[in-house]
Amino acid sequence: MMADAVKAVELLREGKVVAVPTETVYGLAADALNPQAIARVFEIKNRPADNPLICHFNQIGQISSYVKNIPDSTLKLMQHLTPGPVSFMLDLSEDSPLQFATCGSAQVIVRIPDHPLLLEIIERLDHPVAAPSANTSGKVSPTSAQMVAEDLGAKVDAIVDGGECRVGIESTILDARNAHEVIILRHGNIGEKEIRDVLPAAMVRDVKPGERGVTPGSKYRHYAPDTQIFGADSFKAVAHERKIALLLTQESLDAIDVREREKFVNHQNVFVALGSVKDLNDLARKFYSSISGVDRLDVTQAFFLRADLGDSSLAKALQTRLDKIISH
Ligand code: TXA
Numbered sequence: 001m002m003a004d005a006v007k008a009v010e011l012l013r014e015g016k017v018v019a020v021p022t023e024t025v026y027g028l029a030a031d032a033l034n035p036q037a038i039a040r041v042f043e044i045k046n047r048p049a050d051n052p053l054i055c056h057f058n059q060i061g062q063i064s065s066y067v068k069n070i071p072d073s074t075l076k077l078m079q080h081l082t083p084g085p086v087s088f089m090l091d092l093s094e095d096s097p098l099q100f101a102t103c104g105s106a107q108v109i110v111r112i113p114d115h116p117l118l119l120e121i122i123e124r125l126d127h128p129v130a131a132p133s134a135n136t137s138g139k140v141s142p143t144s145a146q147m148v149a150e151d152l153g154a155k156v157d158a159i160v161d162g163g164e165c166r167v168g169i170e171s172t173i174l175d176a177r178n179a180h181e182v183i184i185l186r187h188g189n190i191g192e193k194e195i196r197d198v199l200p201a202a203m204v205r206d207v208k209p210g211e212r213g214v215t216p217g218s219k220y221r222h223y224a225p226d227t228q229i230f231g232a233d234s235f236k237a238v239a240h241e242r243k244i245a246l247l248l249t250q251e252s253l254d255a256i257d258v259r260e261r262e263k264f265v266n267h268q269n270v271f272v273a274l275g276s277v278k279d280l281n282d283l284a285r286k287f288y289s290s291i292s293g294v295d296r297l298d299v300t301q302a303f304f305l306r307a308d309l310g311d312s313s314l315a316k317a318l319q320t321r322l323d324k325i326i327s328h
């Protein structure tokens with residue numbers, strides 16, 4: 001069933017689970033204060049029971065009553081970067097009702113998403129909304145209502161269609177509780193540059209393996225389509241294959257000789273151009289739909305032609321997703 005914001009709020013109040021748009025990817029939303037609704041999110045996604053959910057708020061003021069405090073460094077980042085594609089780790093207050101969403105962890109990850117429909121839903125509900133990405137655990141995140149319907153379909157109580165996601169990959173997750181050191185727990189569109197613009201004196205670094213308990217995305221395999229995708233270092237290495245999909249950047253595709261390209265396609269192979277490295281925003285927006293689209297092609301396996309995406313935050317974010325998608 002499709003729902004508008006008002007209907008979605010009605011359903012969330014009844015403890016139902018609704019897929020909602022955000023600027024990053026679609027989320028599978030439940031009232032964050034309702035343990036039964038949260039349990040259903042885990043069931044629908046087939047998500048391991050110890051993998052906590054991000055809690056979404058519509059403004060900074062709404063967060064304070066659920067957490068011990070909002071440290072100055074985090075507050076500054078929130079004021080400058082939210083609503084937006086970035087999430088923050090905070091310490092839960094004693095007996096916080098968010099402990100169900102965090103699977104008992106003493107830390108919560110909070111986010112103020114930049115999507116008018118979800119912000120309206122949270123405001124009307126007047127509770128935070130717990131929402132992981134709206135995909136079956138292990139599959140890629142959906143970036144359109146149609147992708148949600150294809151994966152979860154009848155399992156969800158409703159889908160709110162907010163169009164295609166503007167960013168296309170999940171939010172950056174930061175631990176900015178310490179003023180001197182901001183730790184990137186998950187790469188995304190917001191990176192070191194945006195952090196330093198707000199906190200010029202802070203050291204910014206990647207999380208180390210195992211640090212901070214559950215490191216987002218590291219504990220479980222993520223983001224993989226059903227078709228196995230392997231890495232390839234050159235076109236030559238796969239040129240002799242049959243019935244494969246070759247995922248590559250527009251630049252890599254342009255670099256292949258036209259006759260070689262024709263021969264490859266005549267062997268029942270398919271090129272999947274992911275976009276140009278010169279426009280990573282566009283590439284990120286289409287990324288997950290291109291990846292999940294491979295399952296609908298008549299191919300036996302797929303390859304990704306490795307390419308240098310650069311060293312921007314988005315490049316790093318895409319590279320970390322690719323590393324998880326590619327089978328070894
Ligand atoms: O852009 C996003 O962040 C999207 C949209 C829907 O908001 N959400 C999203 O949620 O990507 P999810 O559940 O697919 O990824 C959240 C990651 C998971 O890897 C989870 O383990 C981690 O964040 N996480 C959430 N709460 C945590 C906590 N309290 N402590 C440690 N890790 C946590």
Ligand code: MG
Pocket residue numbers: 132133141
């Ligand atoms: Mg996810």
